[in-house]
Amino acid sequence: MGRLTAALLALGIFAAGAAEAPAPELRVRLRPASAAAGRFVRLDEVAELSGARAGEAAGVLLGRAPEAGQSRAITARAVVLRLEEEGFDARRVEVSGAAEAVVGTVAPAAKAEPMPAGERLQALAVGWVRAALAERLGCPADDVDVKLEGLSVTGVAGDLRDLKAQVEWAAERARLGHQKVTVLLFSGGQRRGRLEAYADVAVLRTVLVVARDLPAGRSLAPEDVAEARVRVADPGAGHLTDANQVTGLILARALKAGAPLDSRSLARQVLVRRGQPVTLLSEAAGLRITETVIARSDGALGDPVVVERPGTRKQLAGRVADKGLVKVE
DSSP: OOHHHHHHHHHHHHHHHHHSOOOOSEEEEEOSEEEESSSEEEHHHHEEEESTTHHHHTTOEEEEOOOTTOOEEEEHHHHHHHHHHTTOOGGGEEEEEOSEEEEEEOOOOOOOOOOOHHHHHHHHHHHHHHHHHHHHHTSOGGGEEEEEEEEEEESOOSOSTTOEEEEEESSSSOOSEEEEEEEEEEETTEEEEEEEEEEEEEEEEEEEEESSOBOTTOBOOGGGEEEEEEEESOGGGOOOOOGGGGTTEEESSOBOTTOBOOTTTEEEOEEEOTTSEEEEEEEETTEEEEEEEEESSOEETTOEEEEEOTTSOOEEEEEEEETTEEEEO
16 A cells, blocks of 8 residues: 555544544533532532433532622633543533523521411411312312411310311311311320311412503403412302403403403403494405495404495394404304
8 A cells, every 4th residue: 555545544534533523421501600509519500411421420529619698600611621630521521501600609598496386286277277178179289278367276285296187167068268167186086176267268270360450441462461370269250371362351340460360350342333334354265355334233252243234224144353343254
């Protein structure tokens, strides 16, 4: 083999190797801001890690954590250098995300103060009533909101954690709203006490609420509403859950920001009124024909209405498609 041929072959092998870069064994996506929980900053505190060696890289230390109230910046280049020091091949490390991560410190958790006996009993009572309601209503306990007032206690003493609760209702069945409840407490099969209170019960639902204060008569649009998890005392009140449902509706009364939308607060907007001229739209075989007609009935969006051509008594049936617009069915 000649020298020229050997050189060309060597160049070809080198080019092929350069074209096929090694697959990343570690991907590091830096967060723009994070916080260190200990004395040193760990890689998994400032970045999202993936790849075959992600678990190995998680505990790599990037230096001391900043003092309380201070911060420090760790660049992507500094991360790669630390990984190289720990034996990682930089050619197989892919770094993305922020150019640098600004690291602060996690504030120490405040020391929990012991709960006074009365408050502890109140919290336990709420839990007992919530669990009993969830079972009767057939829903998760996290979906039940209970507020107790006027709690009275008879014969309760000792360790409260081992007590078993039997909740009784003044009415024959558990319901939402205000009601009186009685909690009978047992331990070892023996009666240990009795609680009585007035409960305000609601379920928590994700529904539409108004995004800002709105006046009565306001025609609603999707941007006027937002989703929120709120207390619902009457699940049958027809709460809205989809922003597309507000089209063609108006507020029956003024609402403050955060108020839920239900059938009692909404009315259908009349878009076509009897005796007024409206546009009649006909579409067929690719043709679109409009004419001015007189409405002979009121109608909201989607309602069937009757219209009449001026100067004639010929009546046509249509359906309200928009304000002042009727579409022939």
